[in-house]
Amino acid sequence: MAGRVEGKVAFITGAARGQGRSHAVRLAEEGADIIAVDICEQIESATYAMATEADLAETARLVEAQGRRVITRVADVRERSQLAAALEAGVAALGHLDIVVANAAICPIGPDVPAVGFFDSVSVDLVGVINTVEAAFKYLGSGASIICTGSMASMLTGLVDNPAAGPGAAGYGHAKRAVARFVHEAALQLAPLNVRVNAVHPGNIDTDMLQNEAMFKLFRPDLTNPTREDAQAAFGSSHRLPVTTISPRDISEAVLYLASDAARYVTGQQLKVDAGALLPSMTSGAPL
Numbered sequence: 001m002a003g004r005v006e007g008k009v010a011f012i013t014g015a016a017r018g019q020g021r022s023h024a025v026r027l028a029e030e031g032a033d034i035i036a037v038d039i040c041e042q043i044e045s046a047t048y049a050m051a052t053e054a055d056l057a058e059t060a061r062l063v064e065a066q067g068r069r070v071i072t073r074v075a076d077v078r079e080r081s082q083l084a085a086a087l088e089a090g091v092a093a094l095g096h097l098d099i100v101v102a103n104a105a106i107c108p109i110g111p112d113v114p115a116v117g118f119f120d121s122v123s124v125d126l127v128g129v130i131n132t133v134e135a136a137f138k139y140l141g142s143g144a145s146i147i148c149t150g151s152m153a154s155m156l157t158g159l160v161d162n163p164a165a166g167p168g169a170a171g172y173g174h175a176k177r178a179v180a181r182f183v184h185e186a187a188l189q190l191a192p193l194n195v196r197v198n199a200v201h202p203g204n205i206d207t208d209m210l211q212n213e214a215m216f217k218l219f220r221p222d223l224t225n226p227t228r229e230d231a232q233a234a235f236g237s238s239h240r241l242p243v244t245t246i247s248p249r250d251i252s253e254a255v256l257y258l259a260s261d262a263a264r265y266v267t268g269q270q271l272k273v274d275a276g277a278l279l280p281s282m283t284s285g286a287p288l
Contacts, residue, residue, distance in 0.1 A: 011037075018209065020104065023252045025252075027256060037077075087139060107168065109214040122171045141195075143264070147197075148200075152238070201270060205251060211228060240276030
């Protein structure tokens with residue numbers, strides 16, 4: 001059924017590429033206008049090239065190709081004032097706000113990442129989520145939907161908690177686990193206002209955060225200089241369904257569902273789109 005978010009406005013962080021761009025385009029396909037933000041500069045501890053203003057412009061082009069309106073702003077989720085300014089401009093142009101997708105994240109990987117990488121990950125991946133939700137809150141009315149991006153990897157042993165993954169990955173794991181708890185508590189507090197809060201926990205997604213040399217080395221420590229091709233089977237080893245990496249579009253389908261009225265009574269959920277990666281930990285009594 002087309003038009004599942006017709007007439008709604010969505011605020012998406014980390015929208016210049018990857019999952020954020022995919023969410024923007026998918027929601028636009030179903031009738032939403034978009035407020036899209038991204039930092040569009042490099043964070044020093046990051047071990048892969050981050051998105052640029054040209055990437056954010058391409059997201060805007062793709063949204064407009066769906067016949068929808070889009071407002072873009074360069075904004076750092078670590079700075080609440082920048083998010084507030086982006087939201088003020090977006091709501092002034094588009095009229096209201098109905099959907100929040102707190103998606104922006106980094107994952108500096110490897111033992112050579114300095115200790116500050118831990119704080120960078122926590123600041124973007126946890127503080128940035130809280131900043132996004134708090135900055136957007138004053139614009140949200142009854143029926144609004146907040147969707148936060150979690151992580152399958154943060155809940156599995158031997159991945160981001162591996163010492164070889166370094167302090168940036170440890171910060172990523174801490175932040176994403178805290179996001180899951182934040183979603184639960186925020187959903188409880190906002191339920192009387194009829195504002196829903198849910199999390200999506202992706203598996204290994206085919207984006208730049210995964211497809212980079214530092215990640216190849218983490219997943220293939222048996223090779224000196226592993227290539228993209230070398231790493232794909234290792235990425236898939238986390239999953240239980242027979243898939244190496246998951247398309248961002250598959251995560252966007254979950255975001256669309258949670259944003260739509262089809263999920264109007266769904267809140268506080270931890271929706272795992274992880275090809276079954278967390279099934280073993282669930283059977284051993286893990287909380288999610």
